[in-house]
Amino acid sequence: MPIGNEWLERILEQEAPGGRPARLSIVVPSVVAPDEPFSIKLAVLDEKGYPSVECDGCAKPLEGPWQVPDGEVRFGRGKTAVHVLSDAVLLEEGVFRVAFDFDGETFLSNPVRCTKAPSTRIWWGDPHVHTIISRCIWQRCRSLNFCFVCARYVTGLDWVAAADHVSNGRSGPEKWKAQRIAARLFDDPPEFVTLLGYEASLKGGAGGDNNVYFADDAEEFVDEYEEGNTRTLCEKLGNQDFIIVPHHTTRTGKHGELSDDLYLGLKHMPVVEIHSKWGASEYRGNPAALHEIHPGPSYVQDYLARGYAFGFIGGTDTHATMPSGGGDESGHIDRLPGFTAVRSSELTRAEMFSNIRARNCYATSGERIYVEANIAGVGMGCDTVWQDASVPRKIDVEAAGESDIVRVDVVRNGRDIFSAKGGGWQAQVSWVDEENLPGVAYPPGGAFDCPFVYYYIRVTCASGAQAWTSPTWFKLIGG
Numbered sequence: 384m385p386i387g388n389e390w391l392e393r394i395l396e397q398e399a400p401g402g403r404p405a406r407l408s409i410v411v412p413s414v415v416a417p418d419e420p421f422s423i424k425l426a427v428l429d430e431k432g433y434p435s436v437e438c439d440g441c442a443k444p445l446e447g448p449w450q451v452p453d454g455e456v457r458f459g460r461g462k463t464a465v466h467v468l469s470d471a472v473l474l475e476e477g478v479f480r481v482a483f484d485f486d487g488e489t490f491l492s493n494p495v496r497c498t499k500a501p502s503t504r505i506w507w508g509d510p511h512v513h514t515i516i517s518r519c520i521w522q523r524c525r526s527l528n529f530c531f532v533c534a535r536y537v538t539g540l541d542w543v544a545a546a547d548h549v550s551n552g553r554s555g556p557e558k559w560k561a562q563r564i565a566a567r568l569f570d571d572p573p574e575f576v577t578l579l580g581y582e583a584s585l586k587g588g589a590g591g592d593n594n595v596y597f598a599d600d601a602e603e604f605v606d607e608y609e610e611g612n613t614r615t616l617c618e619k620l621g622n623q624d625f626i627i628v629p630h631h632t633t634r635t636g637k638h639g640e641l642s643d644d645l646y647l648g649l650k651h652m653p654v655v656e657i658h659s660k661w662g663a664s665e666y667r668g669n670p671a672a673l674h675e676i677h678p679g680p681s682y683v684q685d686y687l688a689r690g691y692a693f694g695f696i697g698g699t700d701t702h703a704t705m706p707s708g709g710g711d712e713s714g715h716i717d718r719l720p721g722f723t724a725v726r727s728s729e730l731t732r733a734e735m736f737s738n739i740r741a742r743n744c745y746a747t748s749g750e751r752i753y754v755e756a757n758i759a760g761v762g763m764g765c766d767t768v769w770q771d772a773s774v775p776r777k778i779d780v781e782a783a784g785e786s787d788i789v790r791v792d793v794v795r796n797g798r799d800i801f802s803a804k805g806g807g808w809q810a811q812v813s814w815v816d817e818e819n820l821p822g823v824a825y826p827p828g829g830a831f832d833c834p835f836v837y838y839y840i841r842v843t844c845a846s847g848a849q850a851w852t853s854p855t856w857f858k859l860i861g862g
């Protein structure tokens with residue numbers, strides 16, 4: 384009983400038959416309650432991240448504060464080595480990584496927080512996968528079917544969006560119809576969710592590369608590449624419910640040129656894709672930068688300084704149709720894969736969409752890093768009026784990585800104002816910012832008609848993986 388449906392396995396076998404086993408991927412939910420059943424998604428991957436069809440090994444859970452019924456899994460040569468173990472439970476509260484033995488070697492899952500009556504969950508997704516529909520590096524791409532099956536069973540994601548290109552005649556009504564059908568077909572809440580979206584490339588000075596995501600279905604896409612910009616794109620999308628998300632804003636050439644005219648505000652442009660396999664666009668000089676960088680102010684921190692109230696998402700922008708990693712990509716798409724962590728109580732399309740719009744989400748690269756940040760009691764992605772700007776802000780962070788945490792940084796208005804060294808795969812950081820805010824505030828702009836200060840948390844792991852929480856904003860009115 385691998386994943387329970389031979390057709391799904393055949394889709395993986397047909398399009399990405401992986402070679403010799405290199406590692407066991409173990410994916411668990413990031414948040415569960417004690418004794419609450421959850422699934423463990425196992426995938427044996429080859430060195431490129433493709434699911435192995437040459438595995439005759441055995442995976443079995445090691446001792447720990449968990450129970451995994453039917454825990455021992457024997458993979459068979461000639462079949463795709465993916466498997467879902469259901470009805471696992473954690474027996475006590477805490478943060479754990481579930482350990483498996485795989486042919487004599489120990490492998491660990493992503494961190495899972497076990498807590499009584501969790502108020503919210505974390506749902507991991509890749510909003511930015513290209514398939515063969517894109518007609519872009521199509522030789523490396525795979526089908527829509529593969530995108531969704533791989534996302535769910537190989538990468539172990541909770542949600543995904545195939546965001547294929549439409550510009551330069553790369554789509555049409557027939558391809559859009561295929562995308563809509565696939566997004567409907569594979570949307571399977573509460574186990575797995577799809578978002579319908581596409582990539583709307585725009586020219587330099589017109590907003591650069593953006594993705595459009597719909598709250599639900601959409602009969603037509605709008606392509607404004609030749610003549611339009613983010614604003615005309617937004618107008619022509621009309622009454623549908625959608626968001627437009629800029630990505631790799633520092634890409635050189637035609638990109639990185641958002642302006643006050645092109646920033647669409649909270650409803651239609653609530654988040655930016657801060658990291659993809661192209662690299663991170665957080666700030667100039669960041670360690671995972673794109674290979675060629677726009678010379679102008681095109682970083683996320685440049686936009687935050689202007690008051691563009693962006694939350695953060697991460698995606699792969701894979702052109703090998705490998706959601707969240709691996710595969711034979713072109714040379715310029717070689718950074719760690721990006722993930723988006725959406726915080727919500729339930730896994731549905733509507734919840735994913737509305738919580739991304741509410742910036743109740745964070746971005747990571749490379750790992751499913753667990754992060755809980757409390758900035759003076761104000762939630763991630765929220766803004767608040769800070770009545771007395773001299774009142775200190777207490778900042779608490781709890782984080783857990785798949786690899787050891789090297790550093791936790793508190794970023795305030797473009798500066799790392801506090802950094803704590805990590806010491807293991809878990810970190811707890813508490814710090815009080817006593818700086819008088821008016822002295823460091825940015826002037827009104829973008830979404831803010833008053834001076835403002837933002838904070839976000841950056842976590843860096845030994846593997847190079849990072850997490851960026853969506854900012855929290857403090858508005859200084861009359862201060």
Ligand SMILES: [Zn+2]
Pocket residue numbers: 513517519520548702
């Ligand atoms: Zn492309």
Ligand SMILES: [Zn+2]
Pocket residue numbers: 511513582700
């Ligand atoms: Zn793309």
